[in-house]
Amino acid sequence: MPNESNAPTLTTDDxxxxxxxxxxxxRAYHALxxxxxxSDGLPVGAVSGFCNMLWKLLQEGLTPEPGDEPTHMAVIFDHSAKTFxxxxxxxxxxxxxxxxxxxxxxxxxxxEATRAFSVHCIEQEGFEADDLIATYARQAEKAGARVTIASGDKDLMQxxxxKVxxxxxxxxxxxxxxxxxxKFGVTPDKVIEVQxxxxxxxxxxxxxxxxxxxTAAQLIQEYGDLETLLSKAEEIKQPKRRQNLIEFADQARISKQxxxxxxxxxxxxxxxxxxVETLDGPKAVAFLKAMEFNTLTRRVxxxxxxxxxxxxxxxFEIKGWDTPDGKGRVMNSAPADQNSKPAERSSSESSHGSAPDTGPWTPDALADxxxxEARxxxxxxxxxxTVMDLERLKEWVADAFERGYVAVDTETTSLDAMQAELVGVSLATExxxxxxxxxxxxxxxGDLLGGGGLIPGQIRLEDxxxxxxxMLEAPSVLKIAQNLKYDWLVLKRYGIEVAPFDDTMLLSYTVDAGKGGNGMDELSQRWLGHAPIPFKEVAGSGKSMVTFDKVPIERASAYAAEDADVTLRLWRVLKPRLAGDHMATVYETLERPLVxxxxxxxxxxxxxxxxxxxxxxxxxxxxxxxxxxEIHELAGESFNIGSPKQLGDILFGKMGLPGGKKTKTGAWSTSVSVLDDLAAEGHELPSRIxxxxxxxxxxxxxxDALPGYIHPETKRVHTSYSLAATTTGRLSSSEPNLQNIPVRTEEGRKIRKAFVADKGHKLLSADYSQIELRVLAHMADIPQLKQAFEDGLDIHAMTASEMFGVPVKDMDPMVRRRAKAINFGIIYGISAFGLAAQLGISRGEAGDYIKTYFERFPGIRDYMEATKKFVHENGYVRTIFGRKAHYPEVNTxxxxxxxxxxxxxxNAPIQGSAADIIRRAMIRMEDRLATSKLSARMLLQVHDELIFEVPDDEVxxxxxxxxxxxxxxxxxxxxxxxxxxxxxxxxxxWDEAH
DNA sequence: CCTGCCCCATA
DNA sequence: GTATGGGGCAGGA
Known part of the structure; x- marks a missing residue:
């Protein structure tokens, strides 16, 4: 189609x-x-800010990198207040x-300033500046050119x-x-829907x-667009919200327009x-001189x-201002011609006028x-x-402020954040x-005098x-880190509270849970095709390992700078995927705030x-x-009871007992279930074992192990939680693992009794009752289960009653036990094999139970079948809150x-939804306690339980x-x-609180 | 000294 | 039948 204006179109180089x-x-008026x-008190603050901005954009474009300068430029204004x-x-x-x-x-x-800089000044009656910007931007984008919008207006984010x-x-x-x-929780193409x-x-x-x-972002993420949402408004669960969506549907449509x-x-x-036209030096200088902007005048x-x-x-004439002398104003700077001819372009450039159509914008396109680019x-x-002087450090920090983001990594003497001493910090800006x-x-x-003197030339830690x-605490600078919780804790101990932040480990986890690890080395390999220098190569391993402060600065620098660089590159890859996969809400509500x-x-x-x-x-x-x-007596010889191999030889070899299960590697299993079976046949040795x-x-x-984790200064045990270790969304705890402290046996509970409250305090344990079954009842929509929970019934007894037709009153405990096993089995994706093993019955019998169960609760079978179908088709499943768990190999x-x-x-949607729920509770808990002026401290999480330390009089x-x-x-x-x-x-x- | 295996603690 | 982390053993480096 011919270009009606006959003006050359833009190319991909523009x-x-x-x-x-x-x-x-x-904004300049209010901010500056x-x-x-x-000379006369004419207010020019906004003009000054404007000229400086214009000059910078003309010289540098978006970034100071060469080649970034604009080839085309315009300043767009609103013409008048009234528009369509x-x-x-x-x-x-x-x-x-x-x-x-x-x-x-x-x-x-x-x-005037715009014209003085020979930049086009555009305004059109009936349209806002935003509409003109949109039209120009889309046309340029279509031609394949790069577009930068200089504005602070969020409405333009759509x-x-x-390329824009x-x-x-x-x-x-x-x-x-x-x-x-x-900002909006959605991709640019959905911004208007949200607005x-x-x-x-x-x-x-x-x-x-x-x-x-x-809420808007969440609804749009769920329904896709406004019209779909409005047409399905009846399904909205929250009564007030549903009513408003129906009542104000037209108002929403008008808003969208x-x-x-x-x-x-x-x-x-x-x-x-x-x-862009060649800058007319004298014209610009004449204007700047008139404004008395001396620095800029000199620069130009x-x-x-x-x-x-x-x-x-x-x-020139100044509208809205009377000069003190009251004299008329003369124009002696020729006004720039608004329709000035476009600058000359070489024929080769204009010949490939039809730039490749990049197609409609999609979040995946950016992510891709x-x-x-990363690959x-x-x-x-x-x-x-390697930064060794304070002035240079200040320049790096200034750069971070300028850009608004920076990748950060700390190097320390320990993997344990509570013990780690800071050794160095690395930053990356691009x-x-x-x-x-x-x-x-x-x-x-290398010296016997104890050595360890500080290497000279380093910046003082305090400085x-x-x-x-x-910078680390500035709201305007986004800190990017891999596993930020570690760095956060280390820096907190030096009086710094890092915020705001992004965590590449959590970004990866949010988008790809189940597809592999989320550690930096693995992510670097996956996304950048690059293996970072292994820590082992820098600090050694095993007995010869040294703490990072003993690593020579040069080697440390190569390692540490690379970590920050890799983190920044990963962020550039992973952050856009959040929008592409519609996972921004999950990241922002369930992951990041938990750190x-x-x-x-x-x-x-x-x-x-x-x-x-x-x-x-x-x-x-x-x-x-x-x-x-006793055991050696019964066995007739001395052996290592802790060695399953030796034990197997004694039991199934020497003593000739009937072996039950075999392990993966073909050895006889000596697990409790096998030993219990043998004990049931009257053998004494297995029960002693x-x-x-x-x-x-x-x-x-x-x-034995727990005291070794007591911190020398705090005298307390500091576990480490992993946010990204499970596929389902659960946390995990390690060093020490405080999520598997014994509770089932009397002997085991003695360990739990050793977890005590501080003086004048109590331990408070709060746990969800049957949360996974409740989640299942909700997700699979099972009327009997929902009713039973509503009525506060014993859910296992109710299940037994439904299945076997026996009254709940005076129920045989064995019958209830079977129903309980089945309920758990359901959550675990039941199989006859597993249920049989659990209840010690035949597979056939277990199969009959399952059949009966599904007859009574057909909705559960439907849910399970639907989930299987979904995972086979999509390779992932979702929790109620949108978290994804991937199973890429499910079609094996x-x-x-x-x-x-x-x-x-x-299992994942059930376990994962429960995990999401407790995460939400944890994220809100501190604020709620603070608002009520309560000083309870949350100490531990054990999947469905939270443990607090509470002053006696606040319990x-x-x-x-x-x-x-x-x-x-x-x-x-x-x-x-x-x-x-x-x-x-x-x-x-803890034992008595639980 | 590292790794895989077995076993077992929790939800 | 689901999800973890960890200790001890045993075998190969």
Whole structure:
């Protein structure tokens, strides 16, 4: 189609900058200090800010990198207050106050400034600047050119895409698609849908009452767009929200029209005409001189070769301002021709006018292009730097402020964040640009005098932290780290609370849970095709391993700078995938906010009674010794009871007992179930072995090991929680694992009694009752189960009654036990084989139970079948809150593996939804306690239980609050169709509280 | 000294 | 039948 304007179209090499002049004026006026022309007091603050911005954009474009300068540029203004939007909705922008008096003369001056810099000044009656920007941006994008919108207006975010970026020149912040996800919770193409619902009080866009950004984003993520949502409004569970969506449907539609930018404005000035013209030095200098902007005048003169002395200050009419002398104003700077001819272009450039159509913007397209970029970019370490002086560090920090984000990594003396001493910090600001700041490296071994003197030349730790702290805590700088919880804890111990942040480990986990590990080395390999320097190669391993402070600075620097660089590159790949996969809400509501919560729990630690554990170890040792001689007596020889191999030889070889199960490797199993079977046949040795094993386990894993984890200073035990270790969304705990402290046996509970409260405090344990069965009842929509939970019945007895037709009253405990096993089996993706093993019955009998169960609860079978179908088709399943668990191998031909993965996929939404619920409770808990002025501290999480330390006199008030937060945790995102029940109790130790 | 295996503690 | 972490043993480096 011929270009009607005859102006050359843009090409892929072009870079168009569209400056949103109207919003800039207001923001500059309010943000910058008031500045007046020295000679007569003319207010020029906004003009000054505008000129500086324009100059910078002309010189550098978006970034200072060469080649980034604009080839096309325009400043766009609103023509008048009334536009077509006022016809749709007369109240639109009706709340706008009149501009302040000293701003009025600057409106005209800014247009003068634009012309003085030979930049096109665009405005059109009936349209807002935003519509013109949208139209130009889309046209340029279609031609394949790069577009940068210079504005701080969030309404323009709907335009962002792989080729369209945005810069807030007031804040120096560059926005990409990932920032749209951050702000609106959706991809750019869905921004208008969200705005239509949420409205905007500033522009007086009504939206739907009771729906804000968060809810709007969540609804749009679920339903896709406004119309679909409105057509399905009846399904919305929350009654108030449903009613509003129905009642205000038309208002939402109007809102959408208001926020939708017009992308087809008939342009007075064609796109091609916006080509950047050679700067007319004398003209610009004349204007700047008139404004008395001395610094900028000098700079522009230097750059253009204009002679400041020879150029006279321009004179022009200033509307809205009476000069003190009251004289008329003369125009002596020729006004720039708005329809000036486009700059000459070489024929070769204009010949490939039809640039490849990049197609409609999709989040996946950005994610894909970032992944491609990451794969192909070489990891070039020549841009790495070792920072040894404070001034240079300040420059890095200033750069981080300028960009608004920075990758950070700490190097320390220990993997244990509670013990780690800071050795150095690394930063990265763009791929290949990274630095390491050594702070506490010491001379290596090799001298007998103790060595360890600080290596000279390093910045003093305190000085460096003084410079880093404001940046690490600045709301305007996003800190990017891999497993930030570790760095957060280390820095917290140096008085720094890192915020805000992104965590590449959690980004990967959110998007790819189940597809593999989320550690940095693995992610680097997966996304960058690059194996980072292994820690082992830097610090050694095993006995010869040294702490990081003993690593020579040069080697440390290469390792540490690379870690920051890799982290930044991973962020660039992974962050856009959040939007592409519609997982931003999961990341922002279930993952990221939990990091500081868990960090504080780890920091507090739990108190254990060392004496009690020591006594227990002695007790267990005695019991073991007694059993050991009995066992050797019965066996007729001495052997290592702890060796399954030797034990098997004795039992199934020497003594000739009938072997039961075999292990994977073909050896006879000596597991409890086998030994119990033998014991049931009247053999004495196996039951002694089982008793010995129990004591051995309690001693080695708990009473012996736990004291070793007591922190030398805090005297408490600080576990470490992993947020990204499970496929389902559960946490895991290690070093020590405090999620498997014994509870089932009397002997085991003695360990639990050693977990005690501080003086004047109690331990409070609050646990969800049957949360997974309740989640299942909700998800699979099982009427009998829901009713039973509603009525507060014994769920296992109810199941037994339904299945076997026996009354709940005076039920045989064995019958209830069978039903209980089946209920658990269901959650685990039941198989006749497993149920048979659990209940010690035949597979046939177990199969009959399952059949009966499904007859009574057909909805459960339907749910299981639907889940299997879904996972086979999609390779993942979702929790109620949208978390994904991937099972990429589920279509394998290996029938055992396939069944296993199917069961895991059935279990994941149930286990995972329960995990999501307790996560939500934990995230809210601290605020709720603080609001009620309660000083309870959350210490531990054990999947469906939270443990707090509470001052004695606050126990009574804390219990109902904790219960409330936990029971309402799904809301408002989800209203479960079954009630949640939390049991809470306080006591002096964990055993009695549980 | 590292790794795989077995066994077992929890939800 | 689901999800973890960890100790001890045994075998190969």
């Amino acid at each position: 870079h168009l900058i569209l400056v949103d002049g109207s919003t800039f004026i207001f 200090p008031p500045l007046t022309r020295k 939007r006022n016809e749709i909705y007369p109240e639109y922008k009706a709340h706008r106050p009149e501009p302040p008096e000293d701003l009025i003369p600057q409106f005209g001056l800014i247009r 335009l962002l895409g792989p 970026g945005m810069i807030d020149t007031m804040k120096g912040k560059i926005f990409g698609v990932e920032d749209v996800a951050e 239509a619902l949420a409205g905007d009080s500033v522009d007086n866009v009504p939206g739907v009452p009771g729906i804000g950004l968060k 208001l926020v939708t930018l017009k992308e087809d404005v008939p342009l007075d000035v064609p796109l091609g005409a916006l080509a 003169a230097e750059k253009t070769g204009a002679d400041t002395a020879e150029v006279e200050a321009a004179e 292009s970032r992944a491609e 192909t970019q070489k990891i070039d370490t020549s841009g790495y730097e 791929p290949g640009k990274a630095c390491y700041i050594p702070l506490a490296h010491v001379e290596g071994e 460096a932290l003084d410079v880093l702290k404001p 500081p919560v868990l960090a504080r729990m780890e920091e507090r630690g739990a108190s254990v009674d060392r004496q009690m554990l020591s006594r227990l170890s002695g007790e267990f040792a005695q019991g073991m010794a007694r059993l050991e001689s 089982v008793e010995w094993r129990q004591l051995s386990k309690l001693k080695s894993t708990y009473s 031909k290996n029938p055992n593996m396939r069944s296993f993965l199917e069961r895991a996929a059935i 009574e008030k804390t219990i109902p609050l904790v219960k409330d937060v936990m029971e309402k945790a799904p809301e408002p995102a989800v209203q479960l169709s079954v009630p949640l029940q939390v049991d809470a109790r306080a006591a002096d130790n």
